[in-house]
Amino acid sequence: MICDEQEVNFYLGTHREQWLTTAPEDVCLFVSHRVLSARKTLPKAPLGRHYAVDSGAFTELSLHGEFRTTPEQYIQALARYDEEIGDIAWAAPQDWMCEPFMLERTGLTIAEHQHRTVDNFVRLATLWEENEAPGDCPVMPVIQGWEIDDYLRCVDLYEQEGVRLAQDYPVVGVGSVCRRQSTPEIGRIFRELAMLDLPLHGFGVKTAGLARYGRWLTSADSMAWSYQGRRTPTLCGSSSHKNEANCMTFALAWRDRLLTKPTKTGLDQPPLVDDAELAAITAGHALTVCDQRQTASTTCTNTLPAVPPKRPNRRETADHADPTVSDRKQTPTSRPPTQENQ
Template structure:
């Protein structure tokens, strides 16, 4: 597997078994990993998605306790190998999510900060990813202040998640938010960033992940030779090709050449 240095692009993966087959970084959900009774060392770099968007959308709250999540994180690190980071159990701040939980943006932010502190206390050796939550730029800046008041210097950490941007990440508003937070020295991870967002502000991110390939594949017939499934929404062959095309396209446009190295060798196959 080629050595990749610097910031990374994580391909979102529905299937935990890709951790034993892919040769590029993966972003895998806790909701999928927790269903696997047996795990073995991953053959690629990986990071953990908490599954929080689904959790809050379905339940209006977290049903997994910080203690349970910390135990799961420790298991993944031991069995799969240490991840680049494990996303905390944050509280998204999209208007529909605020309506779903019945809480305010401020309450979501306070719960997000409290959860990070809990996880760090429960499993201090694991690389927990704090997430800055909000909806407007003042919201995000206030969240940074909440972390600071709790003794967390976000700028000193290797990576900080940027929450509640997935469904609007190609907008100019998000570009301003990213620029402001990056200007504070935060090394940001963008959740669910699509090509439009990468072109607009990707150069200010430390890393990003995307599941857009699966949505695209669901609307298309399967690739030639992909027998046994009606589409390639869970297909590593399709995902690998999509990733290569994305990175090549961004490089051809003059974007992201530092953030997303072009695939080489086996990665380009």
């Protein structure tokens, strides 16, 4: 299985777009479309910056019970980020979550949410090609459901549309898991999907989630550090913020601790980070750029060892390809056909 061939590629979630230029180069970032779309001027990321874009689907559906952002608008925005910031590694689609409270919000069924998720993915891929945007479409598929059989049916829906999840995509997201990560059911869902040899991505992973199902992942993202930081008084020595919710020093310390813990050894691992350990790490962590309110004259270095993650990249050339990742996962080999061209 692909999850046995590579370590988890971890994306640090942030709602500070400036981190695309200021974060250490080996840190993969996960930034929301809702953050980037509000900016008239986007940061230009340094060459080699690896970042992915979240569609903000959870927030949009939670607020409105529908998407106010059209697929056309989303694709235009992704093309802009790709051009102005730098190559997007991948982007999430406008998928429809299947949590019970979300179904109540939309008034629709799990089956309808799944059909809309698959239809949106196919539509976005078609729009990218119609707009003649450079390179392959960065949008990656997401499997939605609630119980195991739901997720397997969603896989079937993709296959019916000609979308070859295992063969053509380096990232396949698994949705509707964020709020139940510590349950045994989640471990079983990821295990069943991993048995299909899918390169699974866990959205909004908590430490309990990694302990429960990290064995089956090839990538994950998290902003759990920010939630923890809201409850943590400033530890880094900065006078510009009262807590660590937006502190890069705090976020990098949290990430460093996370990456030193095994995620492939089984499902019964202890919590990866607790408050006492994180406070000790942050206190010994050399001051970096804490947030964008600090002056440019502040200079700092990260004294903890960097752990470069594996980087699936849809635009890698033979000179830069990762030899540890099989060719069939390295780059999408074809776009999914639409009903018009099937």
